[in-house]
Amino acid sequence: MALKKVKGTLERVLDKNLQDLVRGIRNHKENESKYIAECIDEIKQELKQDNLAIKANAVNKLTYLQMLGYDISWAAFNIIEVMSSTKFTFKRIGYLAASQSFHEETDVLMLTTNMIRKDMSSQNMYDSGVALNGLSCFITPDLARDLANDIMTLMTSSRPYLRKKAVLIMYKVFLQFPEALRPAFPRLKEKLEDPDPGVQSAAVNVICELARKNPKNYLSLAPLFFKLMTTSTNNWVLIKIIKLFSALTPLEPRLGKKLIEPLTNLIHSTSAMSLLYECINTVIAVLVSISSGIPNHTASIQLCVQKLRILIEDSDQNLKYLGLLAMSRILATHPKSVQGHKDLILQCLDDRDESIRLRALDLLYGMVSKKNLMEIVKKLMVHMDKAEGSHYRDELLSKTIEICSQSNYQYVTNFEWYVSILVELTRMEGTKHGKLIANQMLDVAIRVQAIRHFAVSQMAILLENSHLLANNSQRNGICEVLHAAAWICGEFSEHLSNPKATLEAMLKPKITSLPGHIQSIFVQNILKLYGKILKAAEAKEDDSLKKEVHTLLQEKLPVFIQSGDLEVQERACSILQIVKYIMKLEEKGAAVADEVENLYAGELNPVAPKAQKKVPVPEGLDLDKWINEAPDDSSDEEVPGNTFFLTTEDEHRSSYQHGDESRPTYEPTEEELEKRKAIRKTEVEHNPHYLKDDGKGHKPRHKDAFDAKDIPVAEIDLSVPLHVPGLSSSDKYMVLQQKTEKAHKGKKEKGKKKKKKGKGKTQAEESDEDEVAAVHTVSTIVDAPEGMAGSDHEDDKKSGDVYKALDINLD
Amino acid sequence: MMQFMLLFSRQGKLRLQKWFVAHQEKTKKKITRDLITLVLSRKPKMCSFLEYKDYKIVYKRYASLYFCCAIENDDNELLTLELIHRYVELLDKYFGSVCELDIIFNFEKAYFMLDEFLMVGEVQETSKKNVLKAIAAQDLMQEEETPQGFFEDHGLG
Secondary structure, X not given: OHHHHHHHHHHHHOOOOHHHHHHXXXXXXXXXXXXXXXXXXXXXXXXXXXXXXXXXXXXXXHHHHHHOOOOOHHHHHHHHHHXXXXXXXXXXXXXXXXXXXXXXXXXXXXXXXXXHHHHHOOOOHHXXXXXXXXXXXXXXXXXXXXXXXXXXXXXXXXXXXXXXXXXXXXXXXXXXXXXXXXXXXXXXXXXXXXXXXXXXXXXXXXXXXXXXXXHHXXXXXXXXXXXXXXXXXXXXXXXXXXXXXXXXXXXXXXXXXXXXXXXXXXXXXXXXXXXXXXXXXXXXXHHHHOOOOOHHHHHHHHHHHHHHHHHXXXXXXHHHHHHHHHHHHHHHHOHHHHHOOHHHHHHHOOOOOHHHHHHHHHHHHHHOOOOOHHHHHHHHHHHXXXXXXXXXXXXXXXXXXXXXXXXXXXXXXXXXXXXXXXXXXXXXXXXXXXXXXXXXXXXXXXXXXXHHHHHHHHHHHXXXXXXXXXXXXXXXXXXXXXXXHHHHHHHOHHHOOOHHHHHHHHOOHHHHHOOHHHHHHHHHHHHHHHHHHHHHHHHHOOHHHHHHHHHHHHHHHHHHHOOOOHHXXXXXXXXXXXXXXXXXXXXXXXXXXXXXHHOOOOOOOOEOOOHHHHOOOOOOOOOOOOOOOOOOOOOOOHHHHHHHHOOOOOOOOOOOOOOOOOOOOOOOOHHHHHHHHHHHHHHHHHOOOOOOOOOOOOOOOOOOOOOHHHOOOOOOOOOOOOOOOOOOOOHHHHHHHHHHHHHHHHHHHHHHHHHHHOOOOOOOHHHHHHHHHHHOOOXXXXXXXXXXXXXXOOOOOOOOHHHXXXXXXXX | OEEEEEEEEOOOOEEEEEEOOOOOHHHHHHHHHHHHHHHHOOOOOOOXXXXXXXXXXXXXXXXXXXXXXXXXXXXXXXXXXXXXXXXXXXXXXXXXXXXXXXXXXXXXXXHHHXXXXXXXXXXXXXXXXXXXXXXXXXXXXXXXXXXXXXXXXXXXX
């Protein structure tokens, strides 16, 4: 007996403690995981011992290992054992391990309730403190409900140390168990006037957090906080209170008016940057809420903008960042005050720090005007060329397009310029925004009638160079632009200068390497172009042209018929047949060009988003009723079969339809599911060929034996993606590009010169605007079912349901 | 409210992780991995603020350790920087010229210090003196337990 004890003690002496473990790990850098696996085995042995000291040591080591990334959830029960120790040292270790590894799904959490309750009411202040700290990390709704009362009692403890902790943890309790808020709130309010400053600031913290999420319930506390603000000298507390006020002022403009003075005083007097920043933010919030223009307020805005400018000019990157952030808030309501600082913002765009550049970009969005749009976009394009990361470049691209297209292209004066910008953007390789550019092109071509001629000519050039763009066939890549190009050329083919050449371009074999949805657009538009050419040929009575076109189509269309994509195949087949039929008619001498053209007569307008949802359901139609008899329940083979024809994406829809169309789907009821399950089970039982799993997990016979399932299935990419650094475009295209740009520059310069001379009709941008505004109108006609009101604002799912639950009237 | 605080070395080794909201292990690991990569890729002169998912990340480097905190979108970033600095000061006072090794070998003490300074993601105690006093008192308690306890636990009491 004694021998056992001595032996045990000797073994214990050899136990590693934490320091040994850490040192050991550092010394075993090359075989770390093996060493740690050994240590974990040792720990498992130690945890089997009865002695709490040994267990505590083991748990301590486990906490360290958890930080290194090892899962210790298997030791949850042991951790609880250590937590229940009477010794403070072990208790501390146990609670630390718990706060690191316990979470909602830990099953053994329910064992902790009584233990925590006991610890909280312990005589020893630090025992309770440790329990409260640990609890704050792993509290669950159940624990919150059970322990809320005990914590509320602690809020009135005689020891400020405990009062402070109890007040803070109440916030967590409220989040997990909102019903506790109403009973606890009066006591919490009392703590705002607690003699101990620590408890007081804890109460301020909790109430501020609560109030920011549901400000209207805490409006009655505003006077109390006002008093605190004017008397406190603790910056941490001040910042919290000021932040609270910025949440309250939108609800109570009078409060805002009262605040302006103390806040401006603080701004002038404080040397703490964090406090200054907070004050500025709140002043902005106040000014936003006060809509009436009292003369004082322009002074306040000026003060803020001035201080922010100082922040932005500071060499400290952090202050720059925050200055830009705050500026963008002012921009939302007082754009004029900010626009004067455009030069500074553009400077920030050149900053080495990406976060600052992104902030400056955001600001630019609000600062564009008709005059400076072109200059800003030019600068952004330059940045895009120099950009190092593709993520940043994509940001720039999407921002550029956002800036140009905001409010229905309000700031774009010359759409020719915009189209050429879009075309230039197609040169951006590796971008994810191909679809965005394509959409823009379509949008502009459709809604700005005057620009169609120019757009079509550009698109034709793009098509002729499609072999360069077709290299990049990834989803959403730049090849999406070809989709737009083909459609525009087909729809507005009257503007094409050489329809036949475009037709040839669309029939090039390289097209077959494009994604299916793009090819199908090509095929469709081939027919449109064909119709046009036929009409022209008929008018000129040019039979040879007709014959040429026919042979061309007959040679090239069959390639599409062999395509793997269903839609392409289908369209190509139908079109080939139509062409053949037309040829026959032509041979007989009938002039069918008119009919062919009628196939595509009519103007297509964009469809309003959510228009589909608004289509009124005709009377007597029940969309949820079965059309046919319910299908036979006997076999499940039909279910996977149904999905064969469903496409997962709306590729074949026109890109205008932005709204979701939800189809009524068939969902089997519970009983049907049960029935099916039962039937399937019986089938399986009776089927001699069905191999059942033994459940034992056979070891593989040979180590090299492989399963057919394990062979990775790789997709064979038929097109070889070549990265062509810096797409070279045809000279014609570039010259046209430069001409348009030069023309703009020329206009601008002429304008400037003339402006200086102050002569009569200038070609300055102002007159450009007027001139252009009249010609390039953006159509806003959208297709929609009759009587549809403007699209509803459907509420997005509200995040922060937790905070919604805390929205209770506390008066 | 602060969501979590991470300390990691320049080699990307985690030295401390304090989560003020409970998450699954997998989530925690992913966030840690992502953030370590993000922060380590920042150049020295860049600003200390990042955006990650729906948090704002504030980080600061002290010698070989990165202190990285995640705050909510309407929290004050400069205040968080001051918070980090206060924590470093506390550690410094406690360990006496703290360095990374102190935190490696005494990681649980770093946690205890953090537990006295922050709780529920909020500043618990703004007075340095009070924090250090509480820590000292608890250390004393541990020491008082040890001599007697040592013999009892090993069956020799």
